[in-house]
Amino acid sequence: MPKVVDHDARRMAITRAVARLIERDGIHTVSVRTVAVEAGVQPSTLRHYFPSSDQMLAATIQMVRDDQAERLAALAPAGNPHDDIRQAWLQALPLDAARRTEAHVWLAVTATARDTELRAILRGIEDGLQHLCRVTAQTFAPRADVAREATLLRAFTDGLTLNAIADPESFTPEHITVVLDTYLARLAA
Numbered sequence: 001m002p003k004v005v006d007h008d009a010r011r012m013a014i015t016r017a018v019a020r021l022i023e024r025d026g027i028h029t030v031s032v033r034t035v036a037v038e039a040g041v042q043p044s045t046l047r048h049y050f051p052s053s054d055q056m057l058a059a060t061i062q063m064v065r066d067d068q069a070e071r072l073a074a075l076a077p078a079g080n081p082h083d084d085i086r087q088a089w090l091q092a093l094p095l096d097a098a099r100r101t102e103a104h105v106w107l108a109v110t111a112t113a114r115d116t117e118l119r120a121i122l123r124g125i126e127d128g129l130q131h132l133c134r135v136t137a138q139t140f141a142p143r144a145d146v147a148r149e150a151t152l153l154r155a156f157t158d159g160l161t162l163n164a165i166a167d168p169e170s171f172t173p174e175h176i177t178v179v180l181d182t183y184l185a186r187l188a189a
Helices: 006-027 031-040 043-049 054-075 081-092 097-112 116-140 146-166 175-187
Strands: none
Touching: 006 031, 006 043, 006 054, 006 097, 031 043, 054 081, 054 097, 054 116, 081 116, 081 175, 097 116, 097 146, 116 146, 116 175, 146 175
8 A cells, every 4th residue: 555645744844844954053054965854854755845945945934924824813803903913023023932943044044035936935024024014103103104113113123033033042032022012112102
């Protein structure tokens, strides 16, 4: 009897292996050989699912996007726009192991993407972040220059994410949350 393989599960296991490699060893270590070892599959199996490294990276960044969208969709509305937006930001920032891995992948792929498919996925992520920044500015500071405040917020949250990855001992989840709350309170003032 032939072996039954769940191809979606296999693809997901491979993309999770890519994410672990990026976080642990850096994007420069992602290759057919290293991913195959990390995922526990033969290189030929890996090539069947992802003929190129760019396709592996595209699937991995798409997985990050999908995981975040799933978390956002699962949030119960708080009934208060400020609380709902705060909850959305808490899902976007690296406050636990899964979100730290997502941040590592996002930063690494953003810094190195040359492939058209990768750039298209990143554009979608960027559009979502820009939308969240605009909605945050409109909600917390409706009388301010929304475009300017959205740009400042984007710089702040990107910087917060980068610092959380570069210096996790200083930028703990608790610290990130306090800093975010302080920024949002100042924006609303």
